[in-house]
Amino acid sequence: MFDALSARLDATLDRVRSRGRLDAKSLEETLRDIRLALLEADVNVTVVRGFLDRLRTELIDTTTTGPLTGAQTVIKAVDQELTRVLGGTSQALTLPRGRLSVVMLAGLQGAGKTTVAGKLAQHLKQQGRTPMLVACDLQRPAAVEQLKVNAERVGAYVYAPATSGDPIPVAADSVAKAQATGCDVLIVDTAGRLSVDEVMLEQAKGIKDALTSDGIDVTTLFVIDAMIGQEAVNVARAFADTVGFDGVILSKLDGDARGGAALSVREVTGAPIMFASLGESLDAFEVFHPDRMASRILGMGDMLSLIEKAEATYTEDETKRAEEALLSGEFTFDDFLEQMQMLKRMGSLKGIVGMLPGVGKQLKDADLDERQLARVEAIIRSMTPTERRDPKNVLNGRRRKRIAAGSGTTVTDVNRLVNQFVEMQRMLKAAAKSSKGGGGKKHATPRSTKAQAAALRQLQQQAGGGGFGGFTGLQPPKKSR
Amino acid sequence: MPAELSWIALVAITLVLLVSLVVLWKVYQATVGRRGSTTKDASDSPTSPDVTHPTVTDMPVSVNERLRQKLSATRQTLAGLGDLFHSGIGDAEYERLEELLISVDIGVTASTEIVAQLRSEAIRDNISDPEVLTQRLKRLVREQLVTPEPLTRRDNGPTVWLVAGVNGAGKTTTIGKLAAQLTAEGAKVVLGAADTFRAAATEQLGVWAQRTGAELVTREAGADPGAVAYDTYETATLSNADVAIVDTAGRLQNHRALMDELGKVKRVLEKQAGRLDEVLLVIDATTGQNGIAQARAFTDAVNVTGIVLTKLDGSAKGGIVVAVQKELGIPVKLVGLGEDITDLAVFDPAVFVDGLFAASDV
Numbered sequence: 001m002f003d004a005l006s007a008r009l010d011a012t013l014d015r016v017r018s019r020g021r022l023d024a025k026s027l028e029e030t031l032r033d034i035r036l037a038l039l040e041a042d043v044n045v046t047v048v049r050g051f052l053d054r055l056r057t058e059l060i061d062t063t064t065t066g067p068l069t070g071a072q073t074v075i076k077a078v079d080q081e082l083t084r085v086l087g088g089t090s091q092a093l094t095l096p097r098g099r100l101s102v103v104m105l106a107g108l109q110g111a112g113k114t115t116v117a118g119k120l121a122q123h124l125k126q127q128g129r130t131p132m133l134v135a136c137d138l139q140r141p142a143a144v145e146q147l148k149v150n151a152e153r154v155g156a157y158v159y160a161p162a163t164s165g166d167p168i169p170v171a172a173d174s175v176a177k178a179q180a181t182g183c184d185v186l187i188v189d190t191a192g193r194l195s196v197d198e199v200m201l202e203q204a205k206g207i208k209d210a211l212t213s214d215g216i217d218v219t220t221l222f223v224i225d226a227m228i229g230q231e232a233v234n235v236a237r238a239f240a241d242t243v244g245f246d247g248v249i250l251s252k253l254d255g256d257a258r259g260g261a262a263l264s265v266r267e268v269t270g271a272p273i274m275f276a277s278l279g280e281s282l283d284a285f286e287v288f289h290p291d292r293m294a295s296r297i298l299g300m301g302d303m304l305s306l307i308e309k310a311e312a313t314y315t316e317d318e319t320k321r322a323e324e325a326l327l328s329g330e331f332t333f334d335d336f337l338e339q340m341q342m343l344k345r346m347g348s349l350k351g352i353v354g355m356l357p358g359v360g361k362q363l364k365d366a367d368l369d370e371r372q373l374a375r376v377e378a379i380i381r382s383m384t385p386t387e388r389r390d391p392k393n394v395l396n397g398r399r400r401k402r403i404a405a406g407s408g409t410t411v412t413d414v415n416r417l418v419n420q421f422v423e424m425q426r427m428l429k430a431a432a433k434s435s436k437g438g439g440g441k442k443h444a445t446p447r448s449t450k451a452q453a454a455a456l457r458q459l460q461q462q463a464g465g466g467g468f469g470g471f472t473g474l475q476p477p478k479k480s481r
Numbered sequence: 482m483p484a485e486l487s488w489i490a491l492v493a494i495t496l497v498l499l500v501s502l503v504v505l506w507k508v509y510q511a512t513v514g515r516r517g518s519t520t521k522d523a524s525d526s527p528t529s530p531d532v533t534h535p536t537v538t539d540m541p542v543s544v545n546e547r548l549r550q551k552l553s554a555t556r557q558t559l560a561g562l563g564d565l566f567h568s569g570i571g572d573a574e575y576e577r578l579e580e581l582l583i584s585v586d587i588g589v590t591a592s593t594e595i596v597a598q599l600r601s602e603a604i605r606d607n608i609s610d611p612e613v614l615t616q617r618l619k620r621l622v623r624e625q626l627v628t629p630e631p632l633t634r635r636d637n638g639p640t641v642w643l644v645a646g647v648n649g650a651g652k653t654t655t656i657g658k659l660a661a662q663l664t665a666e667g668a669k670v671v672l673g674a675a676d677t678f679r680a681a682a683t684e685q686l687g688v689w690a691q692r693t694g695a696e697l698v699t700r701e702a703g704a705d706p707g708a709v710a711y712d713t714y715e716t717a718t719l720s721n722a723d724v725a726i727v728d729t730a731g732r733l734q735n736h737r738a739l740m741d742e743l744g745k746v747k748r749v750l751e752k753q754a755g756r757l758d759e760v761l762l763v764i765d766a767t768t769g770q771n772g773i774a775q776a777r778a779f780t781d782a783v784n785v786t787g788i789v790l791t792k793l794d795g796s797a798k799g800g801i802v803v804a805v806q807k808e809l810g811i812p813v814k815l816v817g818l819g820e821d822i823t824d825l826a827v828f829d830p831a832v833f834v835d836g837l838f839a840a841s842d843v
Contacts, residue, residue, distance in 0.1 A: 040589045042769035045580045109792060110649025110765060114680075139820070141657075141688030142681040149680035194794040194819065225649065229586035229769025231797045238796075252648060255733035257771040280648070280678070 012037055013075055027059055030074060041258030044233045047085070047267045055081050079294050085263050086290035091272035093219065093247060095129070095185060100178055102186045102211050106204050106243050107223035108235060109192030112251035114143055116223050116277050117189045118150030119285035120249075123275075124185050125154060132183035134174040135160035136167035136207055139191035139200075147189050154282055157183050167191070167203065172210040186211075201242040208243060220245040221274065224265060226253045232261035233268050240269045247274040250288065254278040262293075318342065329429040333380050333388035333421065340377060375409060379417055382406030392422045570609070575600055578618070585800035585837050587622070588770050591807050595621050619838055625807045626830035629787060629814040633758040639671070639717035640724045641754045643710075644789075645743055645779055646763035648731030651791035653682065655763055655817055656726050657689030658825040668723040670695035673713025675706035675746055676730035686728050692822075696720060706730065706742065707749040714753045734778030747783045761814065763789045766799035776805045787814035790828070794819060798837050 012033035031052055038048045058077045095101035103120065105113045114137065121131040133151045135158065137143040144163045151158035159177050162170055171188060178186050190207055193200030211218045222245040224232065239245060248269075250262050253276045266273055278284040318338075325335040346352055380388065382403045387394050395403075395418060397411075404411045575596055582592035599618050608614050634640045642659075646652050653676070660670045672695050676682035683699045690697035698713040710727050717725035729746060732739035750757055762785040764772050779785050790799045793816050802813045816833070818824040 036589055039583055040770055042586075042771075045584050108767065110651055112649055140654075140685070142685035145684045146679070146681035153680075194792060194796070197794070197819075225765075225767070227647065227765075227769060227771040227775075228767045229772075229801060230584050231586070231767040232769075234796050235767065252733060254736075255647070255771065256735040256774055257769070261769065 013078075027056075031056060031059075034078065038260065038263075041260035042229045042232070042264075043260035044230055044264035044268070047233070047264045050267070051081060051085060051263075082263075082294035083291045085267050086293055087266045087272045088290055090287060090289040090291075091247070091274060092287060093221075093274050095124075095219065096217075097184070100175065100184055100186065100216055102175075102188065102216050102218045104188040104190065104204075104208055104211065104218055104220045105223055105249075106190050106220060106239060106245065107192060108225070108228075109140075109194065111192060111223045111225045112277060113137070113192060113223045114146050114150065114189050115280070115282075116249055116251060116275075116285075117147060117187050118154055118156075118282050119277060120187055120221075120275070121151065121156040122154040122282050123285055124187075125156065129185045130157070130183045131185040131187050132157040132159055132174070132178050132181065134158075134171065134186055134188045135162075136171050137189050137191040138162060138164050138167050138170075143189070143191070150282065156187075157181055168206045168210050171207040172213075175211065175214050175216060198242075201238065204243045219247070221247045221249050222265075222271065223249045223251055223277075224261060226250050226259050226261060227255060227257040228261045232264050236265045236269050240271070245269075245271055247272055249273075249275045249277060251277040254284065331425055331428045333383060333391060334385075336421065337377065337380050337388075340373060344373065375407075375413070376417060378407035379403060379409055379414055391418050392425075570603070570611075570614070582622075582800070585798045586769055586772075586804075587800040587837075588773070588804035591625070591804040594807075595625075615838070619834055622803060622837065623830055623834045625803050626833065627806070627812050628830055629812045629828050631827065632787070632814060634724070635758055638754065639714065639722045640758045641714065641717075641750055642724065642726045642759040642761060643729065643747060643750060643757055643783065644726060644761045644763060645729050645783060645785075646731060647733055647765075647775055648679075650731065650763040650765045650768075651789075651817060652676075652731065652763045653685050653689065653728055654820070655761075655789050655791060655815070655825065656686065656728050657693065658817065658822055659726060660689060660693040660695040661822040662825065663724055664693045664695060669721065671713055671717040671720065671722045671725045672697050673709055673725060673727040674699045675709040675713070675727050677702055677704045677706055677709060678730040682728075682730065696722065707745050710746045710749050711753065714750060734775050740778060740782040743779075744782045757786075759814075760784060760786045761789050762787070762811070763791055764799075764801065764805075766790055766793040766797040766801075768799075768801050770801065770804070772801035773804055773808055776809050776811055780809060780811060785811055787812055789813075789815040789817060789825075791817035793817065793836075799833075800837060802833075 012030060015030070015033070034055070035048055035052055038051065039045065043051070055077055058081070059073065093103075095103070105117055105120075107113050117133055121133055124131045133147055133156055135144040135147045137147070144160045148158050148160055157178075159170070159174050161173070167190070174186055174188070178184075188207065188211070190204050191200060193204070208218055208220060220243060222236065222239055224236070228235070236248075248262075248265055248271050250259070250273055253259065262273055265271070273288045273290070276286045276288045278286065322335070322339065322342075325331050343352065383391070387399060387403075400411050400414045400418075404414045407414075578599070579592050579596045582595060583589060587595070595618070598621055599614070602608070602617060602621075603614060608617065632642070644652050644656055656672060660672060663670050670693070672686055672690050674683040674686045674697060676686070677700060680702075683702070687697050687699070689695070696716065698709060698716050700709050700712065706729060713725050713727055716722070727746070727750065729743060730739075732743065734740065747757065747760065760783050762776060762779045764775060768775070776785065776788070788802060788805065788811055790802055790813050793799050799816075805811055806813065813828040813833075816826055816828050818826070
């Protein structure tokens with residue numbers, strides 16, 4: 001997600017990096033590049049204009065006074081501005097407990113409302129709520145059926161008394177139904193509409209009114225396709241003006257869309273982006289974090305999300321082992337294999353790679369085929385313990401041939417893996433050495449997450465600058481300015 | 482889950498991950514480079530029953546008329562094009578013009594090129610009249626688009642159309658409309674529900690089959706879409722149908738496995754029917770620059786023969802197809818306007834461009 005935008009900005013910022021200090025001329029050039037990057041990412045033209053104006057003011061102010069070099073200044077300013085446009089801090093959907101809440105989903109045709117309804121039900125269930133899905137899309141053939149199937153998959157109640165006709169009575173009755181069954185959240189799926197279709201917009205409003213009339217708060221969430229173009233702003237305005245909405249759900253973010261729509265919608269309507277929907281399985285649904293997304297767009301990676309994922313995946317023991325393997329400088333194929341298993345547990349390879357600082361760029365166009373993991377795994381598993389520990393010295397031609405045969409690969413494959421691995425071992429050794437000398441341990445265990453976050457942010461910036469090259473510089477930064 | 486990981490441990494994990502990934506990546510890159518040269522898609526070679534007899538899928542002229550009306554319904558996008566030129570034409574005006582093209586999703590690259598072309602023509606022909614310049618601009622955009630051939634049909638055996646696209650583009654609805662128009666013409670139609678993935682997708686197509694009297698071919702949810710495609714052609718042959726239309730599950734183009742699956746569906750059909758008569762890519766008119774990526778990936782996977790631009794409702798103008806055609810040369814064949822069965826028309830570039838520039842006519 002947002003890959004292309006980050007790639008564009010990356011290229012621009014790389015140029016700034018190589019330039020060193022910013023002068024008036026290079027500032028204008030940089031701004032022009034950023035403008036193109038944003039426009040190519042489908043950010044609305046007027047939003048881009050505002051974005052650049054603020055960025056320009058900010059940069060002119062800081063370049064004359066600040067001690068930062070050009071690249072850092074620009075990255076910082078763009079990061080801030082992106083975070084701001086995306087909505088600052090993340091805003092959660094808060095539904096009061098102890099009484100019935102209603103969430104209505106609205107959006108264009110094909111935005112993904114019915115799928116999101118199922119995902120939201122799952123999300124709320126995990127928070128201990130009892131959701132009921134209400135089928136108010138009586139327009140599209142089999143939409144009701146689809147909602148029923150989704151409800152069944154997540155184990156939620158569903159209220160679908162009709163498959164055609166007027167959805168407003170369905171909405172009105174659903175409240176009593178929910179109270180009778182003991183559900184505390186209603187998720188109302190509505191028919192998709194074309195943006196300027198007034199009849200349909202009125203209908204959505206009617207559904208909302210029918211629900212509100214019982215004195216119940218209705219939270220309306222606007223579902224928008226991440227692949228939408230310049231039209232996003234018109235659509236969002238039309239919905240905001242007629243139906244009104246309190247939050248946005250960005251759907252199909254698992255695609256390679258540049259996601260400029262996200263920026264535009266937030267900027268134009270002021271409604272926060274609350275969730276990101278990332279795939280067809282019903283648990284591919286996340287709370288949206290603007291600040292992290294900004295970092296990701298800038299190619300600075302999203303270490304915080306990665307760490308959260310890692311924390312959820314690794315046990316303490318495994319963490320310790322990984323740490324030891326690293327600091328000892330003796331990173332063996334066994335350690336590597338173990339990390340690969342971890343990697344698999346953490347989800348899709350592509351998703352993880354996207355979160356790493358400075359890596360997304362290189363890997364953006366690559367089709368990361370998970371089957372390749374299996375291939376590598378097969379090669380390693382065909383090695384003896386000794387070979388795994390010290391591949392450089394132990395592996396002769398005959399052994400390699402045996403490994404290739406055992407893993408169903410070719411000797412070339414084996415050679416390639418081993419050579420790369422030995423190279424990495426060497427780099428790791430160097431890194432471990434310098435980190436020991438550089439006092440990594442002295443900084444150890446600052447317990448607050450804030451300190452962690454700050455430290456990691458610095459790390460991100462360093463690594464973001466160097467990509468793979470800056471790899472050995474990953475030990476804790478010593479200069480803090 | 483540990484209470485809290487120490488800072489150094491977190492860095493360690495990340496580093497190790499990074500290392501692992503770099504190794505994997507390099508190995509993989511090398512492998513791909515080696516393999517890439519050997520695999521060649523042999524499926525596109527035209528084989529058996531030859532395509533003949535392009536029948537016009539006649540669509541009422543009035544649909545394009547309605548399109549014209551719809552497209553000019555909102556008069557905001559390019560409003561002020563006249564105003565823009567009134568104060569003389571300089572850098573700022575051309576930049577505005579570029580933004581106006583971008584604002585209908587024509588895209589940065591295409592817009593820049595079109596405006597640059599306009600600029601050089603303006604200088605060459607010494608144009609200063611805003612009206613003439615507007616006409617010139619329209620013509621330049623119009624020149625990017627071709628007037629499509631009607632959807633290809635064949636005489637010997639059932640015609641086969643495969644329909645693909647990203648999630649929510651409007652594939653099933655488009656097929657429903659196609660079926661309605663074909664059956665109205667008296668053709669016998671078979672619909673293949675090869676979207677076995679999305680909940681109730683088969684039911685949705687089934688409703689359309691019922692409405693139009695087309696025959697529906699299905700299998701259970703989760704079945705192999707290739708098998709459904711196979712059954713569809715079999716059924717079409719047995720029942721002497723004129724057209725078989727195969728619906729596929731929506732898929733995002735960066736999902737490799739799903740694109741491979743689509744390729745398989747196509748190969749299954751080709752094995753039975755020879756070269757497919759049409760492979761249609763459905764694109765939503767609100768789509769932004771991602772449309773190019775979609776067109777490229779789907780063409781790589783199944784060799785798209787034409788685009789169906791859906792949900793063209795006046796506000797969404799679908800300028801992305803200009804960029805797609807310019808960059809990839811894939812023609813737009815049909816446009817979908819709304820939800821009505823008759824709301825599907827043969828693409829008319831002139832009407833389309835008028836729609837893009839609707840406001841400037843005022």
